Amino acid sequence: MKETYLDNSATTRLDETVLNEMLPYLKEYYGNASSIYSLGRESKKAIEDAREKIAKVLNCRADEIYFTSGGSESDNTAIKGIARANKNKGKHIITSKIEHLAVLDTCRELEKDGFEVTYLNVDSKGRIDIQELKNLIREDTILISIMYANNEIGTIQNISEIGEIAKQNNIYFHTDAVQAIGTLEIDVNKQNIDSLSLSAHKFYGPKGIGVLYIRKGIKFQKFIDGGHQERNKRAGTENVANIVGLSKALEIANRDLIEHRKQIENLRNYFESQIVKSIDSVVINGDINNRLPGNSNISFLGVNGQDLLLNLDMLGICVSSGSACTSGSIDASHVLLAIGLDEDTSKSSIRVSVGKYNTKEDIDYLINSLKDIVKRQRNI
Numbered sequence: 001m002k003e004t005y006l007d008n009s010a011t012t013r014l015d016e017t018v019l020n021e022m023l024p025y026l027k028e029y030y031g032n033a034s035s036i037y038s039l040g041r042e043s044k045k046a047i048e049d050a051r052e053k054i055a056k057v058l059n060c061r062a063d064e065i066y067f068t069s070g071g072s073e074s075d076n077t078a079i080k081g082i083a084r085a086n087k088n089k090g091k092h093i094i095t096s097k098i099e100h101l102a103v104l105d106t107c108r109e110l111e112k113d114g115f116e117v118t119y120l121n122v123d124s125k126g127r128i129d130i131q132e133l134k135n136l137i138r139e140d141t142i143l144i145s146i147m148y149a150n151n152e153i154g155t156i157q158n159i160s161e162i163g164e165i166a167k168q169n170n171i172y173f174h175t176d177a178v179q180a181i182g183t184l185e186i187d188v189n190k191q192n193i194d195s196l197s198l199s200a201h202k203f204y205g206p207k208g209i210g211v212l213y214i215r216k217g218i219k220f221q222k223f224i225d226g227g228h229q230e231r232n233k234r235a236g237t238e239n240v241a242n243i244v245g246l247s248k249a250l251e252i253a254n255r256d257l258i259e260h261r262k263q264i265e266n267l268r269n270y271f272e273s274q275i276v277k278s279i280d281s282v283v284i285n286g287d288i289n290n291r292l293p294g295n296s297n298i299s300f301l302g303v304n305g306q307d308l309l310l311n312l313d314m315l316g317i318c319v320s321s322g323s324a325c326t327s328g329s330i331d332a333s334h335v336l337l338a339i340g341l342d343e344d345t346s347k348s349s350i351r352v353s354v355g356k357y358n359t360k361e362d363i364d365y366l367i368n369s370l371k372d373i374v375k376r377q378r379n380i
Helices: 016-022 038-058 071-085 101-112 130-136 159-168 240-255 257-278 305-314 334-338 360-379
Strands: 065-068 092-096 116-120 141-145 172-176 195-199 210-214 282-285 295-300 349-353
Touching: 016 240, 038 065, 038 240, 065 071, 071 101, 071 141, 071 172, 071 195, 071 210, 092 101, 101 116, 116 130, 130 159, 141 159, 159 172, 240 257, 257 282, 257 295, 257 360, 295 305, 305 349, 305 360
Parallel strands: 092 116, 092 141, 141 172, 172 195
Antiparallel strands: 065 210, 195 210, 282 295, 295 349
C-alpha cells in the first residue's frame, strides 16, 4: 500500500539537500561550539553563518536571531520573556482566540502571574477585526501577539497593519509565523514585527530546531538557565547539524518560494473544485481568498471527522483533523468554534495540507477515497 502524505502543516519530509548539508556536522565537524579548539571553532562558524543567512531572509540583524528547539519554545520565550521583562510598563496583552496552543497556554500561564490578557474574536473567515484591536489597546498594553497564518484553516492576518498599529502605540508585536515561513514573504522591518517564531520542520528542515527573532533593544527574560549560549539568552549546547539544516531549508524555501507556492496552490484548488463537484454538503472553512496556498480545511456534514481520518489511514492516506498538537483530542477545534461553526460541523472537518512532494495522482487518490468513504459513512 502506497503512503500518500497530505499533512504538511503538521510536519514536512526532510529535503535530501538539507540532509546532505547536515551530515558533515554529525560525522566530521562534531565539536562543541563553545570549545576554543579548531573542531569547536568549525561548529561555531557554521552556527554564525547560519544566523547570517536566516537574518538575510527575514531582513534583520544576525544578532537578533536566537536558536531554539522549535516553534513552541520560541512562542513561550517571546511572550513570557517580553512580558515579564517589561512588566513595569504594563501587564496587558492582546492575542486572538485562534492562536496555536503554544501562545494560548502561555498567555493563560501569564494570567496566573497577574497579567491581563484580551482574546480577540475573529469573523467567520478567521480574521481579527482591526478596529476592535485598536479599541482594546490600553495605556498598560505592552504586547500584541497575533499569528501570521492559522495552522488549521490557513487564514492570513494583515500583519503589516497590525505591526503599524503596535508601532504607533509603542507596543511590542510578536507573530507566530511557523505556518507562514516558506510560502509567504516576510520582512520584519517593513512589517514592524518586533518578535517572530519559526520552526524548521514546517519547511522541509529537521525537527527539534527553531528560531526566535527579537528586535535589538527589546528586553526579554531567558527561558533556559545553565549556560551562556545564544548571547546568554538560551542555555544548552547548540544543535549544530540542525541549525545548519534549518538555514539550508530556509534558503531553499526562499529561493523557490514563488514556484512552490503556485504548485501547491494549484493542487489545493484542484482538490477543492473536485470535492465540491462530487460530494454534497461540504463546507470549505477559512478565508477562501486569503489563506495559505496548501491549506484546505473542509467539513463533511453528517460525517465524523475522526472516522474519516481512520478510514483514510487504512488506505495509506495521511491527513489530519487540525493541529498536530491536539491530535487525539475528542473536543471540537477551538479554531473552528471561534469562526462560528457548531460542534457537530467542527467535528466533521479534516485538514488537507499540500506540500512540494505531492502530485496530482496523490490528490486524485484522496478525492476518490473520500467519495467512497463519505458515501459509506452517510449511509450508515
